[in-house]
Amino acid sequence: MGKKTNRYFGTRQRRNEDPALLTGRGLFVADVHLSNMRHAAFVRSPFASAKINGIDTSAAKKLPGIVAIITAEDLGELGRPTPLVVPPPPIEGLEFNQQTQVPLASKRVRYVGEPVAMVIAETRYLAEDATDVIEVDFEELPTAIDLEKSLHDDAFIVHEDMSSNVAARARQFKGDYAKAAKAAHTVIKRRFTYEHGMAHPMETRGIVAQWDDRVNRLFVWAATQGPSLLRGALAGMMGMNEGDIRVIAPFVGGGFGVKVLYYYPEEMLIPWVAKRLGCAVKWIEDRGEHFVATVQERGQIHDAEIALDKNGMILGVKDTFLHDNGAYNPYGLTVPLNSQCSVLGNYVIPNYDSTMTCVYTNKPIVGPFRGAGRQHGIFVIERLMDIAARELGLDRNEIRRRNYIPHDAFPFNNELIFQDFTVLTYDTGNYEPALDRMLEVIDYKKFIEDEQPNLKAEGRHVGIGIVSYMEGTGIGPYEGAKIQVQSTGRVRVVTGIGTQGQSHFTSFAQIVADHMGVTPEEVDIITGDTDQFYWGAGTFASRGAVVAGNAINEAAEAVAKIALEKGAEHLGCAINDVALEDGHVVTIKDTTKRVPLGELALLANPMRGAVKPGTEPGLEATRFFGPERGTTANGVHGVIVEVDPETMFVNILKYFIVHDCGVIINPMVVDGQIHGGVAQGIGNAFYEKIEFSESGQIQNATLADYLLPTSMEVPDMDVEHIETPSATNRLGIKGVGEAGAIPVAAAFAQAVEDALDLPAKGIELLDIPLSPDALWILTQS
Amino acid sequence: MKPARFKYANPKTLNDALSLRAEYEDESRFLAGGQSLLPTMAFRLAQPEILIDLNWLHELNYVRLETSGAIRVGATVRHREMQVNRLIIDHQPLVNEAVFQVAHQQIRNRGTLCGNLAHADPSSEMPAVMLALEARFHAKSIDTDRWIEAVDFFLGVFETALEGPEMLIEIELPSMPERIGTSFMELSRRPGDYAMMGVAVVLTLNKDGTCANCRLAFCNASDTAVLAPKAMASLVGKPVNEETVRAVANIVQTELDPPDNINASSAYKTHLAGVLTRRALLKAVERASGGARAAA
Amino acid sequence: MLKEFYTVTTVVNGQSYKRVIEPRMSLCDFLRDELDLTGTHVGCEHGVCGACTILVDGLPVRSCLMLAPHADGADIQTIEGLANEDGELNVLQWAFREKHALQCGFCTPGFLTTITAFLAENPNPDREEVREALSGNTCRCTGYQHIIDAVLLAAETMRADK
Numbered sequence A: 001m002g003k004k005t006n007r008y009f010g011t012r013q014r015r016n017e018d019p020a021l022l023t024g025r026g027l028f029v030a031d032v033h034l035s036n037m038r039h040a041a042f043v044r045s046p047f048a049s050a051k052i053n054g055i056d057t058s059a060a061k062k063l064p065g066i067v068a069i070i071t072a073e074d075l076g077e078l079g080r081p082t083p084l085v086v087p088p089p090p091i092e093g094l095e096f097n098q099q100t101q102v103p104l105a106s107k108r109v110r111y112v113g114e115p116v117a118m119v120i121a122e123t124r125y126l127a128e129d130a131t132d133v134i135e136v137d138f139e140e141l142p143t144a145i146d147l148e149k150s151l152h153d154d155a156f157i158v159h160e161d162m163s164s165n166v167a168a169r170a171r172q173f174k175g176d177y178a179k180a181a182k183a184a185h186t187v188i189k190r191r192f193t194y195e196h197g198m199a200h201p202m203e204t205r206g207i208v209a210q211w212d213d214r215v216n217r218l219f220v221w222a223a224t225q226g227p228s229l230l231r232g233a234l235a236g237m238m239g240m241n242e243g244d245i246r247v248i249a250p251f252v253g254g255g256f257g258v259k260v261l262y263y264y265p266e267e268m269l270i271p272w273v274a275k276r277l278g279c280a281v282k283w284i285e286d287r288g289e290h291f292v293a294t295v296q297e298r299g300q301i302h303d304a305e306i307a308l309d310k311n312g313m314i315l316g317v318k319d320t321f322l323h324d325n326g327a328y329n330p331y332g333l334t335v336p337l338n339s340q341c342s343v344l345g346n347y348v349i350p351n352y353d354s355t356m357t358c359v360y361t362n363k364p365i366v367g368p369f370r371g372a373g374r375q376h377g378i379f380v381i382e383r384l385m386d387i388a389a390r391e392l393g394l395d396r397n398e399i400r401r402r403n404y405i406p407h408d409a410f411p412f413n414n415e416l417i418f419q420d421f422t423v424l425t426y427d428t429g430n431y432e433p434a435l436d437r438m439l440e441v442i443d444y445k446k447f448i449e450d451e452q453p454n455l456k457a458e459g460r461h462v463g464i465g466i467v468s469y470m471e472g473t474g475i476g477p478y479e480g481a482k483i484q485v486q487s488t489g490r491v492r493v494v495t496g497i498g499t500q501g502q503s504h505f506t507s508f509a510q511i512v513a514d515h516m517g518v519t520p521e522e523v524d525i526i527t528g529d530t531d532q533f534y535w536g537a538g539t540f541a542s543r544g545a546v547v548a549g550n551a552i553n554e555a556a557e558a559v560a561k562i563a564l565e566k567g568a569e570h571l572g573c574a575i576n577d578v579a580l581e582d583g584h585v586v587t588i589k590d591t592t593k594r595v596p597l598g599e600l601a602l603l604a605n606p607m608r609g610a611v612k613p614g615t616e617p618g619l620e621a622t623r624f625f626g627p628e629r630g631t632t633a634n635g636v637h638g639v640i641v642e643v644d645p646e647t648m649f650v651n652i653l654k655y656f657i658v659h660d661c662g663v664i665i666n667p668m669v670v671d672g673q674i675h676g677g678v679a680q681g682i683g684n685a686f687y688e689k690i691e692f693s694e695s696g697q698i699q700n701a702t703l704a705d706y707l708l709p710t711s712m713e714v715p716d717m718d719v720e721h722i723e724t725p726s727a728t729n730r731l732g733i734k735g736v737g738e739a740g741a742i743p744v745a746a747a748f749a750q751a752v753e754d755a756l757d758l759p760a761k762g763i764e765l766l767d768i769p770l771s772p773d774a775l776w777i778l779t780q781s
Numbered sequence B: 001m002k003p004a005r006f007k008y009a010n011p012k013t014l015n016d017a018l019s020l021r022a023e024y025e026d027e028s029r030f031l032a033g034g035q036s037l038l039p040t041m042a043f044r045l046a047q048p049e050i051l052i053d054l055n056w057l058h059e060l061n062y063v064r065l066e067t068s069g070a071i072r073v074g075a076t077v078r079h080r081e082m083q084v085n086r087l088i089i090d091h092q093p094l095v096n097e098a099v100f101q102v103a104h105q106q107i108r109n110r111g112t113l114c115g116n117l118a119h120a121d122p123s124s125e126m127p128a129v130m131l132a133l134e135a136r137f138h139a140k141s142i143d144t145d146r147w148i149e150a151v152d153f154f155l156g157v158f159e160t161a162l163e164g165p166e167m168l169i170e171i172e173l174p175s176m177p178e179r180i181g182t183s184f185m186e187l188s189r190r191p192g193d194y195a196m197m198g199v200a201v202v203l204t205l206n207k208d209g210t211c212a213n214c215r216l217a218f219c220n221a222s223d224t225a226v227l228a229p230k231a232m233a234s235l236v237g238k239p240v241n242e243e244t245v246r247a248v249a250n251i252v253q254t255e256l257d258p259p260d261n262i263n264a265s266s267a268y269k270t271h272l273a274g275v276l277t278r279r280a281l282l283k284a285v286e287r288a289s290g291g292a293r294a295a296a
Numbered sequence C: 001m002l003k004e005f006y007t008v009t010t011v012v013n014g015q016s017y018k019r020v021i022e023p024r025m026s027l028c029d030f031l032r033d034e035l036d037l038t039g040t041h042v043g044c045e046h047g048v049c050g051a052c053t054i055l056v057d058g059l060p061v062r063s064c065l066m067l068a069p070h071a072d073g074a075d076i077q078t079i080e081g082l083a084n085e086d087g088e089l090n091v092l093q094w095a096f097r098e099k100h101a102l103q104c105g106f107c108t109p110g111f112l113t114t115i116t117a118f119l120a121e122n123p124n125p126d127r128e129e130v131r132e133a134l135s136g137n138t139c140r141c142t143g144y145q146h147i148i149d150a151v152l153l154a155a156e157t158m159r160a161d162k
């Protein structure tokens, strides 16, 4: 029997999805146009905290083109608080105070942008006209905005049924930090603040729903990362059978975490109202809404300490941190739990003690955005390592090397509960070669010994930053795939995940092509249509390639086997004498003796006669893959920056990445993922910050004021790959989606400190994001 | 994010446009390139009842060299012309240098110079350039016709000396004498953004190389584009070198009191004003003494 | 003189259209909703992201910052009009695919139109010029490096083809 050889897997392949996207034919949700389609717009709270005393829609109802105006009192069953998406993790002693929002607020609003009423009209223009004249009688209340102050005794309480703003509190520890600290040669304590901003996919959210009462089904097109999850949520909220709902995620213009299921009010309301009105309804979030209506990440404050012996070996780390949770917590503890776990970094930390407190504030909801709290944790540990190196007189790379988890210590059990509720265990890793490679490509020695001193003599301020990171990826629960050979000979793969630019149409095709003896262009990948494939979770936590990829691999293997069996039978030889090649089953001895796959597919679906008992029609198989636990990717980022000491403008001269995401399916795609991640990391480090006023208004809620990096801010990068196969899956792959974004701020801070020789002046960069202004102020003091 | 409903007028002549404006003074707005007004309307922060679209007034689409050597730019001339028009490149290097800092090419292809000035955003580049150049503004209504000096034109944030029914129909950029050097420098978080701080310099030298006249105009330093008169005066009669410009920069820092912005505190902006003054003056003197007036 | 509706007569990708619309309609909505040319994407509606960039009389502009009446009498080109006559990808589109210059593809129409005009003006750009030319278009996926690579490849190929 033909064994799979890697012809396409692992190689650079142009993307199958590109021709449609390059010619304007790719269907995005905003492009869905149905007959009898109405348009929705929302009245949103202009206040971060207010009581609603009444809503007057009478003037709006008189406007032309208005179909319906919906407020909370119309919602019935739908009006109850939405369920939690992610329940609290099984951490001992966990305190968790659940608060989720209702689709339309009727009594209280708790953040600017919270939806209060929905207008359905003939056009979006007319719908917005009506939102303008709906009078909501708000009674403004005090606010809880500042993260720390929201815990003070006199703080305003965001949820009136609670006695404080503590959303959750969780302590996780291993070993005995206090004891370790006592025995330490050096203990370093610092306070770090880290803010991560907004995802801003270039396509905002959006949903179109159509109720068809001829078949009693609901059809939904949504810019979602988890079509099956959305279907389940809608079924639950609307009391419908899952099977009567078809959710289609067409091309999605970026997701980065914020388009997974959150029970967003609009996503519940549009299908509901479409059913109620018996028509099609469309809502496309505008960018103004996106600033308040889509989840965002935000700030944490870490009081962290590290205990070391005199050789720089870590004895323990202690961290107490606050996490700004926003007004509700539908996504549970995913983000802060990632932070808590990421502080462990790439190191052997025998004693760890971390307590997090999540805090309700009158701000939009916090949810995972690429990195999802990991960059907070990595920043803390990497900065601590920098400071430790300095205090102990060690080279920054040497201290890391000494503390790395050794290659032979994997699987490495970190004894904490991770975001997937399993015990955080790093499956495989090999950290030193990645660091060595970085030192080589960035030419560390030459930079430190020659270049930097020479540049300094010329009056230039150039510095280097090198940091390590790891990332838990590819978590469960599972994904599945069905593969079918069509009568044309093309191979059709359907899977339940959504795709938002991750090149699944190509990477998955590469996996299948090798098994089936076809080219990737002959493989059609269908994602994100719940009628095509029923089961699935979604694309998040850098899991698509790992989890769906392995399901596809297994399905392809099974279909290949069926094809070989049928082919052998057809060609009258044994299964060991045939192979898949060129879209045919061929005999190995004489490859001109062959039968096309398409013909076999037809033969496998006879229209007359009896089939052998126990056999199934078609060349088809469905397989599922559920990893026991996640797989850990890692890497090293290196950056060289030049700072203008007068203006504090930072110019990134070089950016290097050495990355290990296990076995690579398509290096071009991996490079692209890393580039994009680093670009977002640069935004996080130096440009993007959501500015809240004391009353909870976002003061920079336009893309002119919220600074997404452009081509002028993102440097060219060199990406190097190291491949340490994962032990959790047969393909050996690890996730890569979020990796690029995670360590950038830590590298950036180290490099800027170095460029300006700040530690010598007693200045440390402990807060992200930085900005020229912030740097200037720091250096003035 | 859709604009509120309005009635639309597309006059084909200046006269028609001005009559409409006179008739509907309070409820109407002119629309030029729309690159400032349309986003404001999309957020429904502006909801004019009537929009008088100037884009059809071809008679105002000119860049003209007057016999005096001055250049006039009509109301519908787009930013792009400041980049490519030979007259601007040859005679108004400061305008040409600064325009590349205004937004991005797609916006410059549509936005107009006059619309930009009428909009009077204090962080915009062009008002400062006009102050530095001592440009003049031609305001016209159906009944009135007058010229306004640059120093009198900008009154506040989004506020100009244009009255009720007046339209800015053109501006005049005075001709530049010999031994003049100009320079525009700004710092913005991302190229193409409005300036965090910016300075426009017009430096005229005496034959002996000392400063005959110096104009320093700043953007984003106040609620309008502003000059720094004390700093300007302090350089007159002096040679222009590292040391003297440093002194000028110091005066600038005491003279300006810029407001805080989201991306930059007042103190930092004051600091930047000094840095930019020094750098821009040195660039200007290099250009003035090199006889090369063109922007690098 | 004051109009509540406006008749737009325009040519888009070589085809003439005539529509009666409310003058407040943005040009991007006009293209997408009235002419069903949904290849032009809308990312911000306030002129910053560049996704909606189209070519009007050969020059790239933000179609979200123009009104539908501005299309009257204009010659417009959108992403749907870029491919070769036989429907094959043109050189720029081909280069985007070769260099993996798109991920989700949402920003891509705006980049393609912007660069089409840029390369017509500057057929032999260097890397920094390309970087600058792209700066009015935001891409949240790619980090721009592959886009710059693609533009340089396209420029080189176009020059060789001439």
Ligand SMILES: Cc1cc2nc3c(=O)[nH]c(=O)nc-3n(C[C@H](O)[C@H](O)[C@H](O)COP(=O)(O)OP(=O)(O)OC[C@H]3O[C@@H](n4cnc5c(N)ncnc54)[C@H](O)[C@@H]3O)c2cc1C
Pocket: A704, B029, B030, B031, B032, B033, B034, B035, B036, B037, B038, B039, B075, B101, B102, B103, B104, B107, B110, B111, B112, B113, B114, B115, B116, B117, B118, B119, B123, B124, B125, B126, B162, B166, B167, B168, B169, B192, B193, B194, B195, C046, C047, C048
């Ligand atoms: C993303 C983005 C970035 C930008 N960055 C910058 C930047 O860095 N620097 C900068 O300077 N600008 C910037 N701009 C604004 C741009 O320069 C505008 O083109 C300019 O400010 C306004 O010119 P306009 O022709 O588009 O005017 P419009 O938007 O049409 O009008 C602006 C205002 O002026 C009034 N008006 C217009 N013309 C006249 C007239 N002739 N007489 C009387 N009133 C008139 C209008 O009624 C309106 O109130 C940016 C714009 C965008 C969208």
Ligand code: FES
Pocket: C041, C042, C043, C044, C045, C046, C047, C048, C049, C050, C051, C052, C053, C062, C063, C064, C065
């Ligand atoms: S949609 Fe027009 S610039 Fe963003």
Ligand code: FES
Pocket: A202, A253, A254, A501, C101, C102, C103, C104, C105, C106, C107, C108, C138, C139, C140, C141, C142
């Ligand atoms: S490819 Fe997704 S925004 Fe550019």
